[in-house]
Amino acid sequence: MSDYDFTWSTDFDARDNPSPEFIDTLRREHPTEREVDAMLTRKLNRRNSPPYHRPELGDMAKLLDAFLTHELGTSDFAVRDLHWFTGGVSKIQIGFVLDRPSGDGHTTSEHLVIRMDPSEGSNATSRAREFELLNLMRDVVPVPKPYFLDAEGEWFPEPALIYEFVDGVTKPRSTRTGRISGLGTDFGPEHRAVLAPQYLEHLARIHTTDVADRQFAHLQVPRVGTTESAEWMVHHALRTWEEDRGEDSPLMEVAANWLLSNLPELDVAGVVHGDFRSGNFLFDENTGKIQAWLDWERGLIGDRHRDLAWITLPTMGHYSPEGRYYVCGLIPLDEFFARYTEASGLEVDPDRLRFYQILNCFTIIVSTMASNFRIARLGKSHQDILLTRVEGLVPVASRQLITLLRGNNA
Amino acid sequence: MMDHSENTLNAAIKSLRDTVAPAVDRSDPQAEEQLRLTIDFLSFLKTRIYDIHARQRYELACQMQVARALLADAASLGPDVGDRLAAALSEAETTHAAADSHTDDLRAASQQLWATVRGVVRSARTAPEAVRDRIGERVLSGIAPLVELESAWYVPFGFEPAPDSVPHLADLLAGSSPLESR
Numbered sequence: 001m002s003d004y005d006f007t008w009s010t011d012f013d014a015r016d017n018p019s020p021e022f023i024d025t026l027r028r029e030h031p032t033e034r035e036v037d038a039m040l041t042r043k044l045n046r047r048n049s050p051p052y053h054r055p056e057l058g059d060m061a062k063l064l065d066a067f068l069t070h071e072l073g074t075s076d077f078a079v080r081d082l083h084w085f086t087g088g089v090s091k092i093q094i095g096f097v098l099d100r101p102s103g104d105g106h107t108t109s110e111h112l113v114i115r116m117d118p119s120e121g122s123n124a125t126s127r128a129r130e131f132e133l134l135n136l137m138r139d140v141v142p143v144p145k146p147y148f149l150d151a152e153g154e155w156f157p158e159p160a161l162i163y164e165f166v167d168g169v170t171k172p173r174s175t176r177t178g179r180i181s182g183l184g185t186d187f188g189p190e191h192r193a194v195l196a197p198q199y200l201e202h203l204a205r206i207h208t209t210d211v212a213d214r215q216f217a218h219l220q221v222p223r224v225g226t227t228e229s230a231e232w233m234v235h236h237a238l239r240t241w242e243e244d245r246g247e248d249s250p251l252m253e254v255a256a257n258w259l260l261s262n263l264p265e266l267d268v269a270g271v272v273h274g275d276f277r278s279g280n281f282l283f284d285e286n287t288g289k290i291q292a293w294l295d296w297e298r299g300l301i302g303d304r305h306r307d308l309a310w311i312t313l314p315t316m317g318h319y320s321p322e323g324r325y326y327v328c329g330l331i332p333l334d335e336f337f338a339r340y341t342e343a344s345g346l347e348v349d350p351d352r353l354r355f356y357q358i359l360n361c362f363t364i365i366v367s368t369m370a371s372n373f374r375i376a377r378l379g380k381s382h383q384d385i386l387l388t389r390v391e392g393l394v395p396v397a398s399r400q401l402i403t404l405l406r407g408n409n410a
Numbered sequence: 411m412m413d414h415s416e417n418t419l420n421a422a423i424k425s426l427r428d429t430v431a432p433a434v435d436r437s438d439p440q441a442e443e444q445l446r447l448t449i450d451f452l453s454f455l456k457t458r459i460y461d462i463h464a465r466q467r468y469e470l471a472c473q474m475q476v477a478r479a480l481l482a483d484a485a486s487l488g489p490d491v492g493d494r495l496a497a498a499l500s501e502a503e504t505t506h507a508a509a510d511s512h513t514d515d516l517r518a519a520s521q522q523l524w525a526t527v528r529g530v531v532r533s534a535r536t537a538p539e540a541v542r543d544r545i546g547e548r549v550l551s552g553i554a555p556l557v558e559l560e561s562a563w564y565v566p567f568g569f570e571p572a573p574d575s576v577p578h579l580a581d582l583l584a585g586s587s588p589l590e591s592r
Contacts, residue, residue, distance in 0.1 A: 386444070389451070
């Protein structure tokens, strides 16, 4: 099969129904993790399928009933109180209660959440991988207990996992900040004092989780002392850019050249959350205790600098009235890295940090300018209107990217 | 009859806010959120609809400046690369110079020119480091006015960390090219 010409082609509409030649060329040019490759290939093969249509809760209840009968090996249970959750930008979330006999003549009632892909989400990620990460993290940091997995969308319209509902808030009820997915939440001084030490401790625990002697089905462990970790991530981003975009950006092309020429070696292989920020943890508003870390869909095993660069991006936090920048609304940037090293025992390397800052800016532009455009164009998600709104982040991330490529701090 | 788009957008916003919003199921937070975002977008569009053509002209002018700055280095990457860029630039200049160019014509010229610049930057991946770096720097310098325009365009969305420092859209669009507006 001949190669698709990605250097000069101007047919952006080809991405609405990509040919086998288009897909094969991308897979060859951008080698990445097996699970990531599988998800991206699945996305392209299904792109020509119908737009997303919001299911009725009654229909979802029937599907859930059949799935749970299969999983539990019995029909001696009841499902009730299905309701929609808002807040999931890339995934559909439905809460429900599962009643089943406890064995002592009583009935237990468990509050659970279905977390399902739309027809195409802003991140083509794996529910099986997220399920595996949640199990890996259960004894490390607070996470919702995972219960069931429909990895291939065999029972539901799309792949889905079911996990425990955790009570809590993502931001103080009184604040008006963080309205879009919790970005830039101002927690206020009292909550900040209680949340910040937990945030650092949890990040340190995640990054120092021993992965060396474990076997994984959906995660891959990159080799330390090689550029494999960075290569996988860069090619994931470059491939997604090529799959989804509806226009060109020479800025992104310059950034791609820089990334490919500056791949850093991995010093320590650790778990990376991928989106460790305000909006992705639930806490008890009375005690300030973090109850659960959510949204592991960008999680992987690789370089901790990917997380560190992500959470210190200017779009993730906010400035105080005195002009001090708070990382994820919690920790002053001028203290952050020293406190992280103290908590984790891991060094922060400025060169690796810069590399991942540039990669993260690139990734944000891929999602907001390319993936969100394609999804909304084809009507593929439950949140098309929100995805188009987030396109407003493109100039902010572009300015950061220009600054970083010129060797300055964003 | 003159164009009534702004008036109709006002009517649509009023309809959604006064009639549709109270009828939305309060137990469906996604429906409530999406209605709010829809009203927000229509309000935003009202402030931008008559500037779309001027934005397209501004963008094409900016892109032509980037392309001109790359001509010599593109030619050094190979005659085919240089010829492609020169042809796309010439077509863009003709379209931009024609007073009767439709917004769609400007957009098509813009897409073709930017796609050719992409080809130049990708071709530079195997070029000597000095050439690659020079091309990179020229793109970064030339693209700054475009990012400035995008910031001004999207500032009502609320993502700018320092919105007061973003230039006014009307000031940027007052000139027909990025240089004229400075």
